[in-house]
Amino acid sequence: MAAKYDAIVIGSGLGGSVCAALLAKKGMKTLLLEKNNQPGGKSMGISVKGFRGELWPTYGIPMEGGPFVEAFQQLGIESKLDVIPGSTAMMYRRKGEAWTTMVDAPGVKVDDPSANLFDSWGLDGEERVECIKVLAEIAFFTPEQLDELDDISVKDWIARRGDIPKPIQTFLATHSNLMATGVYETVAMSEIARVMQAFSGRTAGYPRGGYGRIINDVLDVFKAEGGELLTKAKVERITVEEGRVTGVSTKDKVFKAPIVVSNGGIQPTVLKLVGEEHFDKSYVGYVKDMPPSLGFTCIRYLFNKPVMEHGLYVATTEDSFLDVERVEKMRDGIIPDEIALDGVVASHFDPEMAPEGKQMLLLGTWCTPDPAGKETGVLHKKIDELFAEMFPDAVPYIESREGFVGPAEVSSLTRDQVLPGVGGEAAGSAVTVGYCGKHKPNPKSPLPGLFFVGHDAGGGGYLATNQAVCSGINVAPLVHFYWLERRSVIRI
Ligand SMILES: Cc1cc2nc3c(=O)[nH]c(=O)nc-3n(C[C@H](O)[C@H](O)[C@H](O)COP(=O)(O)OP(=O)(O)OC[C@H]3O[C@@H](n4cnc5c(N)ncnc54)[C@H](O)[C@@H]3O)c2cc1C
Numbered sequence: 001m002a003a004k005y006d007a008i009v010i011g012s013g014l015g016g017s018v019c020a021a022l023l024a025k026k027g028m029k030t031l032l033l034e035k036n037n038q039p040g041g042k043s044m045g046i047s048v049k050g051f052r053g054e055l056w057p058t059y060g061i062p063m064e065g066g067p068f069v070e071a072f073q074q075l076g077i078e079s080k081l082d083v084i085p086g087s088t089a090m091m092y093r094r095k096g097e098a099w100t101t102m103v104d105a106p107g108v109k110v111d112d113p114s115a116n117l118f119d120s121w122g123l124d125g126e127e128r129v130e131c132i133k134v135l136a137e138i139a140f141f142t143p144e145q146l147d148e149l150d151d152i153s154v155k156d157w158i159a160r161r162g163d164i165p166k167p168i169q170t171f172l173a174t175h176s177n178l179m180a181t182g183v184y185e186t187v188a189m190s191e192i193a194r195v196m197q198a199f200s201g202r203t204a205g206y207p208r209g210g211y212g213r214i215i216n217d218v219l220d221v222f223k224a225e226g227g228e229l230l231t232k233a234k235v236e237r238i239t240v241e242e243g244r245v246t247g248v249s250t251k252d253k254v255f256k257a258p259i260v261v262s263n264g265g266i267q268p269t270v271l272k273l274v275g276e277e278h279f280d281k282s283y284v285g286y287v288k289d290m291p292p293s294l295g296f297t298c299i300r301y302l303f304n305k306p307v308m309e310h311g312l313y314v315a316t317t318e319d320s321f322l323d324v325e326r327v328e329k330m331r332d333g334i335i336p337d338e339i340a341l342d343g344v345v346a347s348h349f350d351p352e353m354a355p356e357g358k359q360m361l362l363l364g365t366w367c368t369p370d371p372a373g374k375e376t377g378v379l380h381k382k383i384d385e386l387f388a389e390m391f392p393d394a395v396p397y398i399e400s401r402e403g404f405v406g407p408a409e410v411s412s413l414t415r416d417q418v419l420p421g422v423g424g425e426a427a428g429s430a431v432t433v434g435y436c437g438k439h440k441p442n443p444k445s446p447l448p449g450l451f452f453v454g455h456d457a458g459g460g461g462y463l464a465t466n467q468a469v470c471s472g473i474n475v476a477p478l479v480h481f482y483w484l485e486r487r488s489v490i491r492i
Pocket of ligand 1 (some may be wrong): 013014040057413428456
């Protein structure tokens with residue numbers, strides 16, 4: 001006899017875990033199936049040689065407000081969310097010049113927060129005024145203006161607005177990579193404007209115990225509320241009878257439920273787990289056309305001395321942003337001369353994350369989401385070269401360089417590849433014009449009983465992890481309502 005549940009959630013990424021815990025808290029008998037041997041998906045915690053952290057640099061929980069705080073409040077564990085602020089080094093280089101570093105430290109009040117940034121960009125007085133005007137315009141977009149910007153890319157907005165100083169154009173192109181994990185020709189202007197507004201004037205931080213602890217705290221509530229979590233349980237099929245979902249099957253088990261919520265990505269869910277034949281052609285076309293976010297690849301540097309001063313490192317140049325052309329070239333293994341770097345030192349925030357006297361830096365850059373991409377080896381070499389150039393004093397203290405991960409590992413640990421060239425998305429899908437804001441994919445699929453949760457649907461307007469949590473918060477009440485509605489119909 002197959003075990004029966006009110007709802008089955010496939011995948012324990014941030015979106016799936018938050019949604020499952022909220023469903024269990026609402027009294028639904030919920031099963032959470034995770035294919036890996038531990039929960040967390042892209043935010044899973046790892047432990048290696050006494051260091052703790054993530055598989056790749058992950059950062060950016062606002063200290064106040066935002067989806068993490070809301071999720072923890074709704075789950076009744078608000079006091080457990082402990083986000084630690086730390087210093088950030090923004091490194092910048094103009095062509096032919098040396099690196100400049102702007103340090104942003106929490107609690108240090110500056111009269112003009114943009115002054116440091118503009119200093120590091122080397123701007124003169126007139127350029128500064130123009131840049132301030134544009135940044136202020138973005139900071140004060142109204143909700144109506146933001147809705148309208150769902151329909152225009154960052155690049156097209158730059159052209160339409162006109163008179164945007166070059167450094168701000170570069171800044172916006174760079175932030176399309178950083179904040180939306182996409183390229184400025186296709187990322188919706190609303191997406192990065194919303195993220196910029198969400199962080200405006202707020203310090204962000206890193207969670208005590210890492211993102212793995214967040215997942216564990218959420219899943220503790222799930223289990224305490226009667227939820228059942230099975231790891232090493234890869235769902236192979238979502239079963240459908242008479243046009244509605246009836247459950248899922250793994251390699252050796254069948255589980256029954258009238259509701260399945262998938263955190264495994266919209267494309268793999270529709271095209272592989274359910275099968276195209278259960279949807280109409282136009283929906284299948286819509287799903288297939290959904291553009292992926294960029295991928296990300298990184299190296300883990302372990303140091304036998306605490307050599308890195310800051311918690312977050314973001315290094316960019318005038319020319320280090322990825323655009324459509326550079327991504328296309330990367331697909332052929334040709335990488336740009338300049339690349340951007342993003343790195344996190346978890347023990348800067350929480351000393352417990354590293355053995356005493358040691359440090360771990362996760363440092364990487366953006367790439368294609370192709371699990372079979374040819375660029376990662378070349379990018380790792382470039383990351384090493386840049387690291388040595390920027391932090392020569394740290395090089396002698398490298399104990400080991402390891403953990404070379406990229407889209408192939410991201411895909412195998414999270415969403416399955418179902419279409420050529422995609423699967424290793426660092427954030428997920430739906431960051432581009434046509435799939436953002438009011439156009440974000442509907443988390444309630446056209447197949448009765450099937451819902452999506454996670455970065456792809458149901459959230460939006462925040463940095464990726466926050467977006468996944470936001471989705472969990474938004475999708476749970478939809479599922480709950482569907483369940484109540486269905487129960488009352490069946491009783492009648
Ligand atoms: C390299 C990298 C760097 C990042 N850096 C940042 C950062 O600095 N800041 C930030 O905010 N975000 C960052 N992100 C993005 C962020 O981690 C993700 O957007 C977010 O965690 C996605 O959560 P999710 O809920 O969509 O699901 P995912 O994390 O994708 O989880 C999906 C889960 O579903 C499971 N699953 C899939 N298919 C099946 C199946 N068939 N059966 C059972 N289980 C299944 C997977 O194993 C996985 O656990 C980064 C991501 C990567 C990869």
